[in-house]
Every structure is written in structure tokens, then in C-alpha cells.
Amino acid sequence: MQLVRFKLTDGRFSYKVNIWTDDIPNFDIFFKDDLQCPIVIILASARLCKFLGIVEIATLPSTKIYINLEIDYVLRFRQRHKFELVELRHLYNHPHCIVDGTPDHAIDIAGTIRDIERVGFIQTHVGQKNFVRFVLFDGSVSVKVTVWDENIVVLNQILENNFEEIPIVVLATMRARLFLGSVQVSTTSNSRIYINITYDPILHIRQRLIDQGYVAPVNPT
Numbered sequence: 001m002q003l004v005r006f007k008l009t010d011g012r013f014s015y016k017v018n019i020w021t022d023d024i025p026n027f028d029i030f031f032k033d034d035l036q037c038p039i040v041i042i043l044a045s046a047r048l049c050k051f052l053g054i055v056e057i058a059t060l061p062s063t064k065i066y067i068n069l070e071i072d073y074v075l076r077f078r079q080r081h082k083f084e085l086v087e088l089r090h091l092y093n094h095p096h097c098i099v100d101g102t103p104d105h106a107i108d109i110a111g112t113i114r115d116i117e118r119v120g121f122i123q124t125h126v127g128q129k130n131f132v133r134f135v136l137f138d139g140s141v142s143v144k145v146t147v148w149d150e151n152i153v154v155l156n157q158i159l160e161n162n163f164e165e166i167p168i169v170v171l172a173t174m175r176a177r178l179f180l181g182s183v184q185v186s187t188t189s190n191s192r193i194y195i196n197i198t199y200d201p202i203l204h205i206r207q208r209l210i211d212q213g214y215v216a217p218v219n220p221t
Helices: 024-031 072-079 088-093 149-160 200-211
Strands: 002-009 014-021 041-044 047-051 054-058 064-067 107-114 120-124 127-137 142-148 169-179 182-195
Touching (some): 088 142, 088 182, 107 200, 127 149, 142 149, 142 169, 149 182
Parallel strands (some): 142 182
Antiparallel strands (some): 002 014, 041 064, 047 054, 107 169, 127 142
């Protein structure tokens, strides 16, 4: 028996999964770089366990594993849009914007970046962690954002490119907290950043900014 470990997410919550299996080749699909749609895995008769306060999922001898079944539930899951955008003005009374403690629910937000800072770093017990802070603005409300580690690379497009239109970013699967009356948002291990995607809410945010006189940033050459 061999052990396969990964994270299982429905786009909002994530859990660690430990699968004991004799069929490792069946999981090669998870390591392909040319995937055009999400992989949906169904674990039938799996076991939930809690270790050091973290919920994990583990297989049993009776567990059955199905990948990308051609059934209605899986098809809807794969075809539905990945974003459920929360307007920035709603974050101040959003049920998943945590005042005390660690947020346990992720949100998706969008806007344009301004006041971006240089890359900083801190030392932790697992090594150095890099971060970038900036302000996200959607034409009406601003929030402070911290982006950690690998997602910083995506932000280089904002700094290195001359955009013909205002760059609007989608910050997907973020954590939000209310601190001293101000909303602060940060990336998680599952966060993704998208720039200028074709999506109606993005077009609406850009048009609102244009109406206020915003133009695309031009970097010096």
C-alpha cells in the first residue's frame, strides 16, 4: 500500500486528504500540466478525523474513489464559475470577515491595485516568508491586502507591463479580518490571482473606474 496526500477543496473550504491505495498510477492525472478543467474526486465512505484541531479525511478499506465521473453533480461542479465575488463595501458586515480569531472561510474579491509596496519578508519557524502589501480599490471602497509567497510572482505583471486598459485583479480564496475598524485581506495556501480576465463584474469595475477618471498605468521605459 502507498500513501497519496493532497488537499481537497470545493472552492470555499479545504481539507487534507490521506489516501492509502495500490493504484498510484490512477492519480497521475493530478500531476498533469495541461489540464483544461478542474479534477473532481468523489470519496465514498471516507473517514473524517481531527488532529491537533485540524480536520482531515482518510480512506478506509471500504472507501471507493471516483475521478471525473460523468454524472450531473460532477458536471455542474466542473462547469460552474470559479468566482463568487464579494463587493468590497460588503466586507465590513460580511459574516466571513472575522474580528477575533482566524478566518475559516474564504472569499473572492476584485479591484485595481494601488500603493503597492516593495517585497518584504519575515522569518518563521518554517523559514523565510515573503510578502507584498497594497491597497485594492473597486471605485468606491479600498481594503488593505497582503499577498504571500508564490502569488507575488503574478503581481509582477502589474509592475512590469504597460496595460492598454486598467488592470483589474481577482483575488480568489482570500481571508478577511476586521482590525481596528479596517478590513485586512490576505492570501491563503489556496489563493489565486487573475488579471484582466473576461468576466462581466470585472468589466463593471473597470467602467466605474474609467467614469471616475482612472487610466491604465504607464511604466517608465
